[in-house]
Amino acid sequence: MTESILVLMHADETGSLTSGSLEAVTAGMELSARIGAPLAVGVVAVNGSLAASLGFGNARVFAVSGEAFAQSRYASDAAACEALCRAAQPSIVLLPSSSRFTRVAAGVAHRLGGLIDTHITSINVTDEDLVQANRSFYRQRIEAVLSRDARPWFLVMDAGTHAAFAGDGVAVEVESVPLELPELRTQVIDLRAPQQNALTIRPEAKLLLVAGAGWTKKQADGQTHAAEAGDLILGFLRNTSASLGSSKSLVDQGGDGQPVLPFLTHMNQIGQTGSTPRHAKGLSTCCHGEEPHVVGWRFISDRRAISLDPNCGWARGKADVVYVADAFKVMEKLNARLAAANASNSAKSAPDADLTHSQDVDAAVVV
Numbered sequence: 001m002t003e004s005i006l007v008l009m010h011a012d013e014t015g016s017l018t019s020g021s022l023e024a025v026t027a028g029m030e031l032s033a034r035i036g037a038p039l040a041v042g043v044v045a046v047n048g049s050l051a052a053s054l055g056f057g058n059a060r061v062f063a064v065s066g067e068a069f070a071q072s073r074y075a076s077d078a079a080a081c082e083a084l085c086r087a088a089q090p091s092i093v094l095l096p097s098s099s100r101f102t103r104v105a106a107g108v109a110h111r112l113g114g115l116i117d118t119h120i121t122s123i124n125v126t127d128e129d130l131v132q133a134n135r136s137f138y139r140q141r142i143e144a145v146l147s148r149d150a151r152p153w154f155l156v157m158d159a160g161t162h163a164a165f166a167g168d169g170v171a172v173e174v175e176s177v178p179l180e181l182p183e184l185r186t187q188v189i190d191l192r193a194p195q196q197n198a199l200t201i202r203p204e205a206k207l208l209l210v211a212g213a214g215w216t217k218k219q220a221d222g223q224t225h226a227a228e229a230g231d232l233i234l235g236f237l238r239n240t241s242a243s244l245g246s247s248k249s250l251v252d253q254g255g256d257g258q259p260v261l262p263f264l265t266h267m268n269q270i271g272q273t274g275s276t277p278r279h280a281k282g283l284s285t286c287c288h289g290e291e292p293h294v295v296g297w298r299f300i301s302d303r304r305a306i307s308l309d310p311n312c313g314w315a316r317g318k319a320d321v322v323y324v325a326d327a328f329k330v331m332e333k334l335n336a337r338l339a340a341a342n343a344s345n346s347a348k349s350a351p352d353a354d355l356t357h358s359q360d361v362d363a364a365v366v367v
């Protein structure tokens, strides 16, 4: 089958191409090189020519531009993606799994008479040049290898599976695709989102902090210390910009009438019945490390845990390093050292925040 590939991209609220979009470009470039298929990219943005300076090798660059694309809205985004597909006439379409594109991708595939698969983590090519897409089912326990005859085939790529395309810096010509928008019945009049510092789930963070039920259990003095636990956890997140995960026991506690940490919801839960995030490093605190929890750590390669129990699951081969210690004391010292390191970094100006944080965690956790 002769293939041609289109990667659809969109800008974020600052007007830059999203990192998920750039990851999809990397996937598209790799696939294009392997099967020798022509590659095109399509941009949905207020100003589609923003892609011009990045450089996409030999790929044709199409863009749909206009104020209507400043905001995510089904009618305008679906129309834009459809127009880009009709202009590029691809047999395979790659899209990032952003909330914006995930919402319209199936509708666009239907409009073009194509089929769609989602949560794709990698794309392979057989010796017979058959394109195969991989995704997992049942919490990453079953890996499926998919191939289809139907075209166009839409593949929505999971974030964090490819390096973001950096561009070759050679300016390209952007082909503007004209689009007559349908009647827009949805007006975006306001955007309400939690303040950035209230967000605890940060998929792009290098570090994951997991809070377990031990944080709200009675401690050596016979008392619970939920408020102090909350301060220590939030202090760590402030210092490191880490993402916050939780064990099931901790997020279930609200319903059991036990002390709760108000900033945690079931969205934070990691594990068999929770999420399986992708972060370079993870630090588990006050969590036992039972199998149903640890299966959610599948994609976290560097794992450390702080637990009072020397026989916890982490100590039985599930973590690289286990600190058998009181997490209240460790986190207090850790936060003090991180705050001091951050203060000295900001005095030196413009550090690589994420990297610095990860290194400082390594240094500071050895107390």
Ligand SMILES: Cc1cc2nc3c(=O)[nH]c(=O)nc-3n(C[C@H](O)[C@H](O)[C@H](O)COP(=O)(O)OP(=O)(O)OC[C@H]3O[C@@H](n4cnc5c(N)ncnc54)[C@H](O)[C@@H]3O)c2cc1C
Pocket: 211, 212, 213, 214, 215, 217, 219, 246, 247, 248, 249, 250, 269, 270, 271, 272, 273, 274, 275, 285, 286, 287, 288, 289, 290, 291, 292, 293, 296, 306, 307, 308, 309, 312, 325, 326, 327, 328
């Ligand atoms: C079908 C099924 C699905 C499940 N899915 C999930 C899931 O998706 N995610 C999940 O997390 N669980 C899941 N579970 C539950 C899982 O088996 C465990 O019950 C749960 O993970 C335990 O949470 P925990 O380790 O935080 O709490 P606990 O088991 O109560 O452990 C608390 C730990 O904190 C330590 N501790 C206490 N105080 C301190 C301190 N001061 N300093 C350091 N350590 C301290 C204790 O020593 C203890 O090891 C599932 C279970 C089932 C049956």
